[in-house]
Amino acid sequence: MKRRDLEKELRKRGWRFIRHGSKHDIWTDGEQEEAIPHVLAWLEHHPDDVDGRHSLGVAYAETGRYELAETEFKRTIELDPSHLFAHNNLASVYVLTDRAAEATEELELSLTINPNQPEVRERLRQLRAQQQ
Numbered sequence: 001m002k003r004r005d006l007e008k009e010l011r012k013r014g015w016r017f018i019r020h021g022s023k024h025d026i027w028t029d030g031e032q033e034e035a036i037p038h039v040l041a042w043l044e045h046h047p048d049d050v051d052g053r054h055s056l057g058v059a060y061a062e063t064g065r066y067e068l069a070e071t072e073f074k075r076t077i078e079l080d081p082s083h084l085f086a087h088n089n090l091a092s093v094y095v096l097t098d099r100a101a102e103a104t105e106e107l108e109l110s111l112t113i114n115p116n117q118p119e120v121r122e123r124l125r126q127l128r129a130q131q132q
Contacts, residue, residue, distance in 0.1 A: 036063070039052055040056065050076055054073070054085060057073040057076060057086070061096075066097050073087075087113070090106050100127055107127065
């Protein structure tokens with residue numbers, strides 16, 4: 001199934017897009033849990049789809065599956081090392097799993113890719129303050 005066809009089918013079922021920036025999205029009817037099988041089905045046919053991988057990571061993170069989210073964010077970064085949202089979301093997973101040092105490193109890396117991220121600078125400042 002082509003991405004456009006998948007989008008049409010999901011819209012017919014009342015699902016909507018949630019945009020996470022300009023490069024990726026996830027389809028949901030309000031329940032991330034229900035979006036996961038659809039994203040997995042898409043990825044079966046498009047395993048290197050950066051946006052699909054990131055969307056799956058977001059869905060896993062939002063349903064508390066942090067280990068799976070971490071895997072998907074890392075895979076997204078393997079496919080696109082400059083994917084800011086994947087770096088930032090991976091940092092969030094690290095924070096949620098009590099790995100502040102790794103989160104700090106990930107946010108620093110994100111800022112090397114794009115230094116114009118004031119919210120990331122603030123998160124980094126807060127993390128550093130907590131580590132002292």
